[in-house]
Amino acid sequence: xxxxxxxxxxxxxxxxxxxxxxxxxxxxxxxxxxxxxxxxxxxxxxxxxxxxxxxxxxxxxxxxxxxxxxxxxxxxxxxxxxxxxxxxxxxxxxxxxxxxxxxxxxxxxxxxxxxxxxxxxxxxxxxxxxxxxxxxxxxxxxxxxxxxxxxxxxxxxxxxxxxxxxxxxxxxxxxxxxxxxxxxxxxxxxxxxxxxxxxxxxxxxxxxxxxxxxxxxxxxxxxxxxxxxxxxxxxxxxxxxxxxxxxxxxxxxxxxxxxxxxxxxxxxxxxxxxxxxxxxxxxxxxxxxxxxxxxxxxxxxxxxxxxxxxxxxxxxxxxxxxxxxxxxxxxxxxxxxxxxxxxxxxxxxxxxxxxxxxxxxxxxxxxxxxxxxxxxxxxxxxxx
Numbered sequence: 179x180x181x182x183x184x185x186x187x188x189x190x191x192x193x194x195x196x197x198x199x200x201x202x203x204x205x206x207x208x209x210x211x212x213x214x215x216x217x218x219x220x221x222x223x224x225x226x227x228x229x230x231x232x233x234x235x236x237x238x239x240x241x242x243x244x245x246x247x248x249x250x251x252x253x254x255x256x257x258x259x260x261x262x263x264x265x266x267x268x269x270x271x272x273x274x275x276x277x278x279x280x281x282x283x284x285x286x287x288x289x290x291x292x293x294x295x296x297x298x299x300x301x302x303x304x305x306x307x308x309x310x311x312x313x314x315x316x317x318x319x320x321x322x323x324x325x326x327x328x329x330x331x332x333x334x335x336x337x338x339x340x341x342x343x344x345x346x347x348x349x350x351x352x353x354x355x356x357x358x359x360x361x362x363x364x365x366x367x368x369x370x371x372x373x374x375x376x377x378x379x380x381x382x383x384x385x386x387x388x389x390x391x392x393x394x395x396x397x398x399x400x401x402x403x404x405x406x407x408x409x410x411x412x413x414x415x416x417x418x419x420x421x422x423x424x425x426x427x428x429x430x431x432x433x434x435x436x437x438x439x440x441x442x443x444x445x446x447x448x449x450x451x452x453x454x455x456x457x458x459x460x461x462x463x464x465x466x467x468x469x470x471x472x473x474x475x476x477x478x479x480x481x482x483x484x485x486x487x488x489x490x491x492x493x494x495x496x497x498x499x500x501x502x503x504x505x506x507x508x509x510x511x512x513x514x515x516x517x518x519x520x521x522x523x524x525x526x527x528x529x530x531x532x533x534x535x536x537x538x539x540x541x542x543x544x545x546x547x548x549x550x551x552x553x554x555x556x557x558x559x560x561x562x
Contacts, residue, residue, distance in 0.1 A: 185477045185512045186484030189224045190233040218264045227500030228517050230526050231269030255287045262295035269523035275304030276312040285319035289358040297359030297522035302366040308381045313388040320362045321535045360524050362532050364390035371396045386412020392425045397460045403481040427482040430456035432490040433498040437464045466502030
């Protein structure tokens with residue numbers, strides 16, 4: 179029987195506590211901005227609502243103001259890895275830039291999160307411009323036989339290993355590592371749009387070829403529907419099932435007991451210059467009924483397969499999303515009552531586990547990243 183089509187909901191916590199006036203939020207605890215327990219509490223709320231995933235991108239800042247000592251930024255991969263044993267079902271999406279970090283190192287980092295979480299990791303492609311070769315390099319590394327402490331694909335027929343136990347150091351022969359639980363963790367790609375011009379055609383093509391989840395930053399329903407159709411058409415051109423790609427719209431979430439109260443909150447944020455996360459994004463503004471109606475309408479008209487919410491106030495709008503918006507979506511029959519039986523993020527997203535690709539020659543990670551040569555003591559363990 180065909181699987182019912184349900185909306186997918188994600189949560190972007192990259193700017194948690196990073197707004198200049200975040201300390202004014204009800205329930206804000208500025209002294210706990212670096213506290214992993216506090217972040218775990220936020221993710222637990224999202225998991226209680228059976229949201230698909232939570233995102234941490236490379237702008238995961240704690241506070242941008244120059245007039246405070248609470249400045250800093252956390253590494254998305256490390257945050258996701260720390261949250262893996264503290265969560266049970268929600269997906270953990272970390273943005274890493276393979277243009278600045280070797281693609282095989284990116285692949286190893288995401289695979290580590292996937293193993294630690296039991297198959298709930300995803301990679302959000304970082305960097306200013308999409309590069310299909312970089313994505314290919316990361317995915318080939320996930321598929322290729324790998325050896326512990328050697329992230330690059332290895333041809334075992336031609337490789338020899340140093341096995342030394344000396345006075346000054348020990349270099350045991352590396353052991354082969356298993357494929358990560360999802361095989362290839364889902365790849366998340368963001369498509370930004372310029373007013374009146376849509377998204378770059380090349381980026382749309384890369385998204386259709388390589389992405390499992392596409393995040394659209396768009397505030398117009400018709401434009402969103404057109405971009406979704408373009409991504410699906412690109413997937414078909416590359417021999418993929420268009421239903422294997424989930425297209426989600428980014429939405430800045432701001433709830434209130436009534437429309438006037440929600441608008442007043444938005445006006446106040448605009449007055450203090452504190453609506454940076456909303457720039458260019460859809461603003462989901464109003465009551466829980468209003469936001470649920472927006473989600474249902476865009477979903478029914480195939481403008482989106484779901485939404486990635488960025489709450490204006492994580493202390494107010496995240497509980498409002500889980501406790502007020504989600505129940506209305508369930509009542510409308512467009513969101514699941516619980517996580518599916520499968521424990522992986524691919525299962526939650528309704529995506530099949532990809533088979534290991536055995537044909538073709540893997541793209542060299544260094545070449546894909548512009549010809550850089552990675553260094554490291556681990557490379558020395560590989561014999562000539």
